[in-house]
Amino acid sequence: MAVGPQPARVLIVSDAWEPQVNGVVRTLQTLARELRAMGHSVEVIGPDRFATLPCPTYPDIRLSLLPRRRLGRLIEAFAPDALHIATEGPLGGAARAWALRRGCAFTTAFHTRFPEYLRARALVPTGLAYAWLRRFHGAGQGMMVATESLRDELSARGFRHVLPWSRGVDLALFRPAPREAWDLPRPVFTYVGRVAVEKNIRAFLDLDLPGSKVVVGGGPQLAALRRAYPATRFTGPRHGAALARAYAGSDVFVFPSLTDTFGLVILEALACGTPVAAFPVTGPKDVLAGAPGPVGAIDTDLRAAALTALAADRAACRAHAERFSWRACAETFLSHLVPLGGH
Known part of the structure; x- marks a missing residue:
């Protein structure tokens, strides 16, 4: 692991968090559980700790209002060994600004194709959105992505320090069973x-x-x-x-x-x-x-x-x-983290 002491204090800042239901939230929930099972201290800071307003095109997603001052206090209270910024929203931006002001190192992740989402919802040119994302992630020491093809694509778009970070699945919960769930014509x-x-x-x-x-x-x-x-x-x-x-x-x-x-x-x-x-x-x-x-x-x-x-x-x-393990996912995540440093 690249973040110093064992066990480590890992802080994750994410605009996507409970009670939202999506792949980003499920990934972070399971990651935090695995890291804690490995003996690490994990804190996830999400919008639930801030005043929020609904996202204009998707009201189920809450956007944090003016989070910088409170977020800074929460980060300093936890005193992390490593900071990971999971999303590019208001909280992610505030965490990035906090780290840059103090000369602290951090990692980020590219979970969501916001340029394509924005084009579908608000007609924002994808080139402009990708330029903003390159700037956002370029300030960190590494950007984690879930697949090799995405790593290749984003590297070709000019993103730097792109790191592979796959996913896992709960094999105890998700398992074969008799196909009786649907009273519907087959298939x-x-x-x-x-x-x-x-x-x-x-x-x-x-x-x-x-x-x-x-x-x-x-x-x-x-x-x-x-x-x-x-x-x-x-x-x-x-x-x-x-x-x-x-x-x-x-x-x-x-x-x-x-x-x-x-x-x-x-x-x-x-x-x-x-x-x-x-x-x-x-x-x-x-x-x-x-x-x-x-x-x-x-x-x-x-x-x-x-x-x-x-x-x-x-x-x-x-x-x-069965080839995909959440423990392997957590171990890879740890290997990509960097010491916070700063002043």
């Missing part, structure tokens, strides 16, 4: 995740597929999609064992997103023995690579991928998921 094609424009869910719902379609999750598009696709089963959010049953009871997990940086839900589906259909983009093409057998299909034709995935080997899906 059942399922999407799990936020129901939002950047997830490209209509690309799945518009497919001409046999059997049934299911959408598990909540988000700003849920009501509109329910109205537009009455033949699709929309369950709302599911968690824990209920979510695991939803995966295990499906014949194919369809992942239509073009903008995710990893896709934890892909691993969760595979761990339940459910094959994956996706576009050939960052995330799916990384997670499905090197599988011991057919675990799904990636194709520019999502319908073809979904139909091909029906013939995948469910045992191979589980075996492939």
